[in-house]
Amino acid sequence: MSGMDVVIMAAGKGTRMKSRTPKVLHTLGGVPLIEHVIKVSKSLGARRQVVVVGHEASKVQAALAHHEDLMFALQEPQLGTGHALQSAAAHLPVLPNAGCTLVLSGDVPLIGLNTLQALVAASKEQHLTLLTLKTSSPQGYGRIVRTPNANRQVLGIVEEKDASPQERLIEEIYVGVMVIPNAHLHAWLAALNNNNAQQEYYLTDLVAMAVAAKLEVHTHACLDPNEVAGVNDPAQLAHLERAYQRNVAGQLMHAGARLADPARIDVRGEVVVGQDVEIDVGCVFEGRVVLGDGVKIGAHCVVSNAHLSADVVVKPFTHIQGESSAHLITVGEAAQLGPYARLRAGTVLGAEVHIGNFVEIKNSTLGVGSKANHLAYLGDSVVGDRVNVGAGSITANYDGANKHKTVIEDDVHVGSNSVLVAPVTIARGGTVGAGSVISKDTQAGALTLTRAKAASLAHWSRPQKKPTNPSSG
Ligand code: UD1
Ligand code: CA
Numbered sequence: 001m002s003g004m005d006v007v008i009m010a011a012g013k014g015t016r017m018k019s020r021t022p023k024v025l026h027t028l029g030g031v032p033l034i035e036h037v038i039k040v041s042k043s044l045g046a047r048r049q050v051v052v053v054g055h056e057a058s059k060v061q062a063a064l065a066h067h068e069d070l071m072f073a074l075q076e077p078q079l080g081t082g083h084a085l086q087s088a089a090a091h092l093p094v095l096p097n098a099g100c101t102l103v104l105s106g107d108v109p110l111i112g113l114n115t116l117q118a119l120v121a122a123s124k125e126q127h128l129t130l131l132t133l134k135t136s137s138p139q140g141y142g143r144i145v146r147t148p149n150a151n152r153q154v155l156g157i158v159e160e161k162d163a164s165p166q167e168r169l170i171e172e173i174y175v176g177v178m179v180i181p182n183a184h185l186h187a188w189l190a191a192l193n194n195n196n197a198q199q200e201y202y203l204t205d206l207v208a209m210a211v212a213a214k215l216e217v218h219t220h221a222c223l224d225p226n227e228v229a230g231v232n233d234p235a236q237l238a239h240l241e242r243a244y245q246r247n248v249a250g251q252l253m254h255a256g257a258r259l260a261d262p263a264r265i266d267v268r269g270e271v272v273v274g275q276d277v278e279i280d281v282g283c284v285f286e287g288r289v290v291l292g293d294g295v296k297i298g299a300h301c302v303v304s305n306a307h308l309s310a311d312v313v314v315k316p317f318t319h320i321q322g323e324s325s326a327h328l329i330t331v332g333e334a335a336q337l338g339p340y341a342r343l344r345a346g347t348v349l350g351a352e353v354h355i356g357n358f359v360e361i362k363n364s365t366l367g368v369g370s371k372a373n374h375l376a377y378l379g380d381s382v383v384g385d386r387v388n389v390g391a392g393s394i395t396a397n398y399d400g401a402n403k404h405k406t407v408i409e410d411d412v413h414v415g416s417n418s419v420l421v422a423p424v425t426i427a428r429g430g431t432v433g434a435g436s437v438i439s440k441d442t443q444a445g446a447l448t449l450t451r452a453k454a455a456s457l458a459h460w461s462r463p464q465k466k467p468t469n470p471s472s473g
Helices: 033-043 057-063 081-091 113-123 182-190 203-212 234-254
Strands: 004-010 048-053 070-074 100-105 128-134 142-146 154-158 172-181 217-221 265-273 283-291 302-308 319-321 329-331 354-357 360-362 371-374 377-379 381-383 394-396 406-408 419-421 424-426
Touching: 004 033, 004 081, 033 048, 033 100, 033 113, 048 057, 048 081, 057 070, 070 081, 081 182, 081 203, 100 113, 100 182, 113 128, 113 172, 113 217, 128 203, 154 203, 154 217, 172 182, 172 203, 182 203, 203 217, 234 265, 319 329, 377 381, 419 424
Parallel strands: 004 048, 004 100, 048 070, 128 217, 265 283, 283 302, 302 319, 302 329, 354 371, 360 377, 377 394, 381 406, 394 419, 406 424
Antiparallel strands: 100 172, 128 172, 142 154, 142 172
C-alpha cells in the first residue's frame, strides 16, 4: 500500500466533553484517543500521516511530539471537515494518479485495522470509498443517499441538519471515514462551498462531486458499531472504555488467564500473561505488566510497569508502582506480596521474598528469601539473602537534604521497631536488637542494640479518676 496517505482530523473543539483537555487527548485504555488512531494508521503502512490540529493545537501537537513521522497541519479557524482537509492539502501529493488519501477522525478510537484494510482494498486506491454503518438510530449522522432503482448507486451524503424528513429515515450512515483518490483530491477540495445549514465546508460534499463527474463511489459496511463510534461526551467515552476493556479481557482469557470477572478488570496499557495466571476482581494494570506462569493476583490490586516471575502471589489491595515501561519493578519466583503492600520505583525482589501488610519498598533490592512482613519501610537499600526485617522497622534514608544508602547483608535479623540511619551497613549474620537506632556500621555476626535500661518502680499505684458529681450534669 505504498500509494496511501492518511489524514487524521483532530481540530474540532469537543464542546460536549466539558473539559479543559482537548477531546482527542482524553484517554481510553490509559492512552489518548488519538494514539489509538495513530497506531492503526501506522499499521496500514501509510506514506505520510498528517494530523489536522486547531482547537488547543499546541497541546495536541506537544502530546504527539514523540511521533517523529507525523506531520501537522494547522486549521484555524475550524470551518468544517472539508476545510480540515483543505488545511492538510499542502502536505498531500499534487501529482495526478498518485494513490489515495484515507481520512480518519482522532475521536474514533476503536477503528479496526481489518476494517480499514477492507475499505482501502474496496477503493483499489482509486475510487472514492465511504465507510458506512447500518443502524436503527442514525440521528446526528450523515445519511447515504442512493438511487431508488435496483442498482442502489450512491448519489451523495446528506447531513442531518440539511436532510429532508424523508432522508432522515435512511438507516445507512456515513461514519466519517473515507478514501479519496489523490487524482481528484485537490480539485474537489478547491470546489467545496459552505452553502448549507451549518455554513461549514463539508467533506461529505465530495461524494456528489464524484457522482457528477460520473466516477464510481464505493461503500464498505462496518458491522461493529463500537469500531466506528465517535467520542463526543463523557458517557460515550465511558461506553467505549467498557467495550475496549471487554475486548482486552477476552484477549487475556484467550491467552489462558483466568479472570474472576471479565467485567471487573481494567488494563491501561499492556498485560502479557503466562500459563495459569489468575486475576481476582477489581484489579487495575497500567503501563507494561508481565505476569509469569502461575501468578495469582488478589482482589483490588493496582499493578503498574512490573514483571512478576512465575508463581508470585499478590494478595488483595497491593499497589505495585513501577515508574515507566522502560523501568519495570521485578519480583522473583514464588515471592508473596501483600495484603496491603506497596512497591515503588526501583524495587527488585528476589525469589521467595515475602512483603507483608503495610510494608513500603522504594528503590531497593532484596535477595532470595528475605522477609519484611509487617509495617516496615525500606528505601535506597541493598538487602541480602534470608534477611528478616522485623515489624515496624525502617530505613531512615533521607536526612532532609540527601538520600543515603542502607546495606543489610545476608542472614541479618533486624528486630522490631528499629531505625537504620543511612548511610549504614549491617554486616552479615548480624542481629539488631528490637527498638534500636543504628547509625554506625555493625560487625558481622554481632548483636547490636541501643536501648535504654528498663526502670521499674514496685507497687506503683496509678492515678485514679476523681468520682464525678452527678448534680454537676
Ligand atoms: C461528520 C460527517 C457526518 C458523519 C459524522 C460521523 C461531515 C460534514 N459530516 O459529522 O456525515 O456522519 O462525521 O461522525 O464531514 N474536525 C476538524 N475540523 C473541523 C471540523 C471537524 O478537524 O473544522 C474534526 C473533528 O475534530 C472530528 C472530525 O473532524 O475529529 C469530525 O467532526 P465532527 O464535528 O464530529 O463531525 P460532524 O461534522 O458532526
Ligand atoms: Ca460538526
